[in-house]
Amino acid sequence: MNGRPxxxxxxxxxxxxxxxxxxxxxxxRASIRxxxxxxxxxxxxxxxxxxxxxxxxxxxxxxxxxxxxHTLEEDLEGVQDPETRLRILVRNHLHFFVDNVKEMKVLSHxxxxxxxxxxxxxxxxxxxxxxxxSMILSALQRAASSxxxxxxxxxxxxxxxxxxxxxxxxxxxxxxxxxMMNWIYTWYNLERDLPVxxxxxxxxxxFLHGYLTPRFPSGAPALPEGPxxxxxxxxxxx
Amino acid sequence: MNGRPxxxxxxxxxxxxxxxxxxxxxxxRASIRxxxxxxxxxxxxxxxxxxxxxxxxxxxxxxxxxxxxHTLEEDLEGVQDPETRLRILVRNHLHFFVDNVKEMKVLSHxxxxxxxxxxxxxxxxxxxxxxxxSMILSALQRAASSxxxxxxxxxxxxxxxxxxxxxxxxxxxxxxxxxMMNWIYTWYNLERDLPVxxxxxxxxxxFLHGYLTPRFPSGAPALPEGPxxxxxxxxxxx
Numbered sequence: 404m405n406g407r408p409x410x411x412x413x414x415x416x417x418x419x420x421x422x423x424x425x426x427x428x429x430x431x432r433a434s435i436r437x438x439x440x441x442x443x444x445x446x447x448x449x450x451x452x453x454x455x456x457x458x459x460x461x462x463x464x465x466x467x468x469x470x471x472x473h474t475l476e477e478d479l480e481g482v483q484d485p486e487t488r489l490r491i492l493v494r495n496h497l498h499f500f501v502d503n504v505k506e507m508k509v510l511s512h513x514x515x516x517x518x519x520x521x522x523x524x525x526x527x528x529x530x531x532x533x534x535x536x537s538m539i540l541s542a543l544q545r546a547a548s549s550x551x552x553x554x555x556x557x558x559x560x561x562x563x564x565x566x567x568x569x570x571x572x573x574x575x576x577x578x579x580x581x582x583m584m585n586w587i588y589t590w591y592n593l594e595r596d597l598p599v600x601x602x603x604x605x606x607x608x609x610f611l612h613g614y615l616t617p618r619f620p621s622g623a624p625a626l627p628e629g630p631x632x633x634x635x636x637x638x639x640x641x
Numbered sequence: 642m643n644g645r646p647x648x649x650x651x652x653x654x655x656x657x658x659x660x661x662x663x664x665x666x667x668x669x670r671a672s673i674r675x676x677x678x679x680x681x682x683x684x685x686x687x688x689x690x691x692x693x694x695x696x697x698x699x700x701x702x703x704x705x706x707x708x709x710x711h712t713l714e715e716d717l718e719g720v721q722d723p724e725t726r727l728r729i730l731v732r733n734h735l736h737f738f739v740d741n742v743k744e745m746k747v748l749s750h751x752x753x754x755x756x757x758x759x760x761x762x763x764x765x766x767x768x769x770x771x772x773x774x775s776m777i778l779s780a781l782q783r784a785a786s787s788x789x790x791x792x793x794x795x796x797x798x799x800x801x802x803x804x805x806x807x808x809x810x811x812x813x814x815x816x817x818x819x820x821m822m823n824w825i826y827t828w829y830n831l832e833r834d835l836p837v838x839x840x841x842x843x844x845x846x847x848f849l850h851g852y853l854t855p856r857f858p859s860g861a862p863a864l865p866e867g868p869x870x871x872x873x874x875x876x877x878x879x
Contacts, residue, residue, distance in 0.1 A: 429669055429753075429754075431667055431669040431670050432669050512750060514827070515667075516667075569833070571833065571834050571835045572835065572843060574828070574833075574834060575834065575835055575840055575843045575844070576843070576847065578824060578825070578827075578828045578829075579821045579824075579843075579844060579847055580821075581824060582820045582821045582822070582823065582824025582825070583817045583818075583820045583821050583824075584820070585820065585824060586816060586817075586819060586820025586821075586823060586824060587816070587820070589752070589816075590812070590816045591816075595807070595809065595812075596809050596812060596813065597809045597810065597813055602813055605810060605813045605814070605817075606813070606817060608851055608854070609814065609817055609847075609848065609851035609852060610847065610851055611851065612850045612851040612854040613846055613847035613848055613849065613850040613851040613852075614847060614851075616846070616850040616854075
């Protein structure tokens with residue numbers, strides 16, 4: 404089940420406890436001593452696994468993303484229909500977020516902390532994940548605009564630069580969906596909100612109908628001109 | 642233009658520079674000395690305006706949210722049609738975010754730092770903002786399900802507990818839209834992405850069609866059962 408056999412069970416326990424410490428105290432306020440206290444592992448025991456707090460943060464993020472991507476790859480294997488692929492991605496993402504809320508907070512909040520090689524590796528994982536979603540969305544749009552040819556086997560369809568990250572509409576749709584899903588760490592409460600399976604349906608419904616509905620440029624009601632049509636910098640508005 | 646006449650221009654300059662320092666260094670790593678260096682205001686000059694770094698963070702967040710809400714209120718005044726109200730909110734939010742990207746980063750990233758009264762006041766502003774969106778979405782749904790009666794003047798419509806924050810579907814839709822919009826601080830790049838007016842159209846299109854399309858429970862394709870249907874904690878999956 405785990406794509407990273409090099410992470411032994413003691414290290415995994417350290418990463419789990421450290422994620423809680425970082426999520427609660429914030430990365431910068433948390434010290435390796437706090438980590439030692441929370442894990443019950445001595446400082447020298449910790450430094451056997453990593454040589455700095457930054458490397459520890461990298462290991463948490465790398466393990467987290469690695470597992471997310473590995474599970475997704477497994478679940479997508481052999482599935483061709485783009486809508487089903489999208490459902491699998493959304494399901495995987497939401498379940499993963501709800502089940503790993505502290506790690507997700509650390510991933511989102513401490514995204515800018517890593518530097519050098521650590522940063523490069525995590526960025527590569529993020530890019531690869533965004534590319535996967537973009538390619539699914541791109542295939543979905545093509546399937547919707549030519550029903551009956553939604554098979555991914557057609558070489559002509561494949562050659563149309565699917566998931567092209569320079570297409571600004573595709574980027575907007577990709578990150579709109581990621582935003583919808585990632586934001587749950589700020590509000591989702593298992594006790595008062597929809598169970599995660601229903602949340603998944605709700606998000607898919609919201610997103611899919613909008614994404615697949617053709618645009619009618621004149622369909623939007625006219626907006627009254629207001630002061631916020633110009634720049635709305637809080638500073639320049641004084 | 643500004644709803645907070647008590648913020649004098651020197652304080653506003655301090656808040657603006659401090660937001661940059663916090664956005665770049667992170668709140669916890671930034672010191673009041675850094676703020677003094679960036680603003681060119683002496684420590685005693687700074688302490689004339691606030692008595693702690695936490696109060697400074699509060700002032701940035703309070704000014705930022707206050708301006709956002711004040712502008713929204715102005716723009717919504719006299720507008721009854723719920724779709725137009727939604728368009729105004731989305732436009733206001735996106736323009737505001739794009740024009741105040743450092744402040745938004747500080748708002749999003751340092752949401753948990755404040756305590757006591759500071760926390761309470763910012764939470765109240767957030768709740769009020771979420772309530773405004775929920776009420777608009779709730780009115781929109783009612784207008785869509787009974788076309789011709791979309792006027793907000795009808796007392797029967799008003800009494801149906803609009804924007805009820807305990808309705809989990811309404812909560813999911815409200816925060817899905819906030820997530821879509823707030824997440825832009827992680828990816829939006831003025832040079833390669835859609836201009837903000839087109840982004841606004843894109844998001845409204847995505848959201849509105851999904852939100853207003855009736856649900857057909859059996860319309861979803863069946864998902865293959867996969868390992869991620871159960872818990873997907875990265876830790877329990879070992």
